Amino acid sequence: MNDVDHTTPIVVADPDGSRDNEVRPFQIEGMDVRGRAIRLGTVVDQILKAHNYPDPVARVLGEVLTLTGLLGSIMKFDGIVTIQTKSSGPVPMMVADYERREDGVGRLRGYADIDETKLSAYGKNPSFEGMIGSKSGYLALTIDQGEDMDRYQGIVELKGASVAEVARNYFMNSEQTPTEIRLLCDRDSVSGHWRAGGIMVQHLARGEEGQERILTRETEEQWNRASVLMHSVKEEELLDPQLDLDQLLYRLYNEDGVRAFDADRLVHACRCSRERLQTVLIQFEDDELQDMVRDGKIDVNCQxxxxxxxxxxxxxASAKA
Ligand SMILES: [Zn+2]
Structure with missing residues (x-):
């Protein structure tokens, strides 16, 4: 843990031997199916607790963070994967990003914008569709490989009953890759700490890239089997601190044989710093800066x-000089 440069201090360290906060890629033997499983403990707890959102909003942002961790870990280079939702609902925006540096560790962070007045109209347990407002919203996935490289962006309508359903539609529409995905974030019933987990399977194209995908009867049966087994995962299994991801994968796929690859580690870290915010501030005119002063100082909050x-x-003034 000590080799990671945390930009934000870690409030609660992971217990020794903890298998939380990792993504585990896997492959099912004899099938053109690959997958990834993710488990978040302290990482999602720290991110959500820093904000103190109402629980229904925290759950959805936790699922967006889990999806971001899964998709970020697919990236084969250093860079940043961002998932952003925009909508006209009581939660007009959610953002989560994953940054990978040379050390191979994924850094996660995220926040949600909430319109409290609108949200209160939806009662104590607003649905996903209620919170994001199902009319004209979208989810955008951006992959940024650094200054000299092209940016990739894919967009999907924010339609569906859950973040997982939106993600599934994204893979079908933007990447033509049959994908099944489960995401969950909730408080641990004993400790009250936030935990999150997820699993996804994808059907690999056998043909050349760009070629139309033809599912033969055999591979279609395999794919159905792989996705049915994935969906058999229970909610408590996705979050259970006693059940590590290897054991979970074994439970789901031991009849077929499952090969798990090295895990990718995840930490909670933000890229903000005093220097960065100062660089932003010095771009304002003096009279604008004057308007920002409260009680003799300017305060800037990292969302x-x-x-x-x-x-x-x-x-x-001295930074400007
Ligand atoms: Zn920050």
Missing amino acids: FCNTTYYFTPDDV
């Missing part, structure tokens, strides 16, 4: 980690 940085007008 991702909810850290507030304080600057005096003198700090900004």
Whole structure:
């Protein structure tokens, strides 16, 4: 754990031997099916607790973070994967991102914008569709490989009963890859800490890339079997701290044989810093800066980690000079 440069301090360290906060890629023997399983403990707990969102919103953001961890870990290079939702509902925006650096560790962070007044109209347990407002919303996936590289962006309508259903539609529409996915985030019934888990399977194209996918009878049966078994995973199994991902995969696929590959580690870390925010501040005109001063200082909040940085007008003036 100590070799990772955490930008934000870690409040609660993972217990020794913890198998939380990892993504495990796997392959089912004899099938053109690959998959990934993810489990988040302290990482999702820290991100969600920094904000204190109402539980229904925290659950959905937790699922977006879980999806971001899964998709980020597929990336074969250093870069940033961002998932953003926009809608006209009581939760107009959610953002989660995953950054991988040379150390191979995935850094997750995320936040949600909430319109409290609108949200209160939906009662204590608003549905996913209620929160994101099913009319004209979308989910965007962006992959950024750094300054000199092209940016990839894919978009899907925010239609469906869950984040997982939206993600499934994304893979069908944008990538023509049959995908089944489960995502879950909830509080541990004993400790009250947030936990999240997910699993996805994808049917690999056997033909050349770009070629129309033809599912033969045999491979279609295999794919159906792989997805039915994946959907047989119970909610408590996705989150159970006592059941590590290897055991979970074995439970689901031991009859066929499952090969699990090295896990990718995940941490909670934000990219904000005092220097970065100062760079933003010095771009404002003096009179604009003057308007921002409250009680002799300017405070700037990072939406991702909810850290507030304080600057005096003198700090900004000397940085400008
Ligand atoms: Zn931050």
